[in-house]
Amino acid sequence: MQSSIEVSRQPAVRYLLRIGDTCLIQAQRLGEWCGHGPVLEEDIAMTNMALDLVGQARAVLTRAGALEAELGGTAHDEDQLAFLRDERDFLNLTIAELPRGDFAVTVLRNFALSTLLKLLWQRLLDSSDAELAAIAGKALKEARYHQQHAGDWVLRLGGGTDESQRRLRAAVDLLWPYLPEAFESDEVDDEAFASGLGPRWADIADAWHAEVAPVLDEAGVAPPAPRAFRSTGKKGVHSEHLGYILAEMQHLQRSHPGGVW
Amino acid sequence: MSPAVTPGTLPGPPAEPTGRAAKTTEWPLWEVFVRSKAGLDHKHCGSLHAADPQMAIQLARDVYTRRQEGTSIWVVRSDQIVASDPGEKAAYFDPMADKVYRHPTFYDLPKSVDHM
Numbered sequence: 438m439q440s441s442i443e444v445s446r447q448p449a450v451r452y453l454l455r456i457g458d459t460c461l462i463q464a465q466r467l468g469e470w471c472g473h474g475p476v477l478e479e480d481i482a483m484t485n486m487a488l489d490l491v492g493q494a495r496a497v498l499t500r501a502g503a504l505e506a507e508l509g510g511t512a513h514d515e516d517q518l519a520f521l522r523d524e525r526d527f528l529n530l531t532i533a534e535l536p537r538g539d540f541a542v543t544v545l546r547n548f549a550l551s552t553l554l555k556l557l558w559q560r561l562l563d564s565s566d567a568e569l570a571a572i573a574g575k576a577l578k579e580a581r582y583h584q585q586h587a588g589d590w591v592l593r594l595g596g597g598t599d600e601s602q603r604r605l606r607a608a609v610d611l612l613w614p615y616l617p618e619a620f621e622s623d624e625v626d627d628e629a630f631a632s633g634l635g636p637r638w639a640d641i642a643d644a645w646h647a648e649v650a651p652v653l654d655e656a657g658v659a660p661p662a663p664r665a666f667r668s669t670g671k672k673g674v675h676s677e678h679l680g681y682i683l684a685e686m687q688h689l690q691r692s693h694p695g696g697v698w
Numbered sequence: 699m700s701p702a703v704t705p706g707t708l709p710g711p712p713a714e715p716t717g718r719a720a721k722t723t724e725w726p727l728w729e730v731f732v733r734s735k736a737g738l739d740h741k742h743c744g745s746l747h748a749a750d751p752q753m754a755i756q757l758a759r760d761v762y763t764r765r766q767e768g769t770s771i772w773v774v775r776s777d778q779i780v781a782s783d784p785g786e787k788a789a790y791f792d793p794m795a796d797k798v799y800r801h802p803t804f805y806d807l808p809k810s811v812d813h814m
Contacts, residue, residue, distance in 0.1 A: 476725070476744050476747060478747065478748065478760065478761050479757070480759050481757075481761050481764075482756070482757060482760035482761075485760050485764055520730040582759075585756070589752060589753065589756070593749070593753075638760055
């Protein structure tokens with residue numbers, strides 16, 4: 438059994454892990470639809486998007502692992518970071534790890550997250566970290582498509598049948614309480630903002646609402662009233678669901694260290 | 699004298715789907731044409747099911763251009779295509795078999811002329 442790695446706790450590394458891990462875990466959830474999509478064409482579309490997100494996660498985790506060494510710690514590669522980290526060291530938004538649910542939950546989460554990621558990548562084009570800016574340039578095009586694809590589905594479900602409207606409403610009620618976490622900044626964000634590494638996530642909240650609200654409105658669903666509940670995935674404290682994802686994702690590398698295709 | 703042309707048969711309206719299994723057949727079929735690079739023709743590459751034009755374009759992108767095959771996509775509802783009648787194949791195409799003089803084989807094309 439391969440033991441876990443010790444990950445740098447430098448704010449800049451944690452800033453990158455939040456992005457890379459959100460992509461990675463969302464990819465894992467989207468990938469679960471492989472072979473189970475409602476129609477063959479949509480099955481391929483969802484797994485395409487999952488692969489885009491895996492590619493983004495690989496690039497960002499690779500950069501995070503190199504940055505660990507630049508900041509005086511031990512360097513790690515993308516595989517070590519993906520497969521040999523403990524749950525507490527994963528910093529994805531909790532919303533990404535929630536079970537994939539029905540198709541409404543999947544497309545609504547994809548819409549919310551791809552909008553968030555698109556806005557992040559747009560601002561990361563100007564990152565003081567040249568490699569992160571280059572990753573953003575490529576990822577931005579992918580995120581734009583994901584947002585368009587998922588947004589169209591939100592409208593279709595909203596304007597479809599009573600059943601699709603009901604499911605979309607249930608998805609909003611389930612997912613929306615997990616979104617405030619994304620837009621609350623802390624010392625990790627402050628330091629990234631000060632160094633020019635990237636924006637404070639709180640600073641993209643208005644842009645996110647401006648893009649999401651009209652779509653929900655047109656789909657005929659309203660977000661639930663704000664609640665005091667806050668998820669804490671970004672800080673490494675997760676829901677009960679992440680452990681199961683990691684068990685599945687990490688099993689092979691933990692049991693057969695260094696195993697390759 | 700009326701021209702010896704038989705228009706292709708337009709399919710009638712599809713039968714109303716019934717039962718659970720019919721759900722996935724409700725979406726109409728679309729033919730997909732992909733242009734591989736600027737200057738070339740759009741080529742037919744397959745078909746797919748989609749609910750509307752927007753979805754058809756998006757799914758065509760995901761199904762038929764995922765290995766960088768395209769720079770442009772057309773989709774056409776399959777039931778909008780008028781086809782020649784296979785039964786008229788002999789009358790339509792066989793008379794051209796012995797008319798070699800219609801082939802411009804007497805010209806040498808410059809090497810720089812591609813895709814003729």
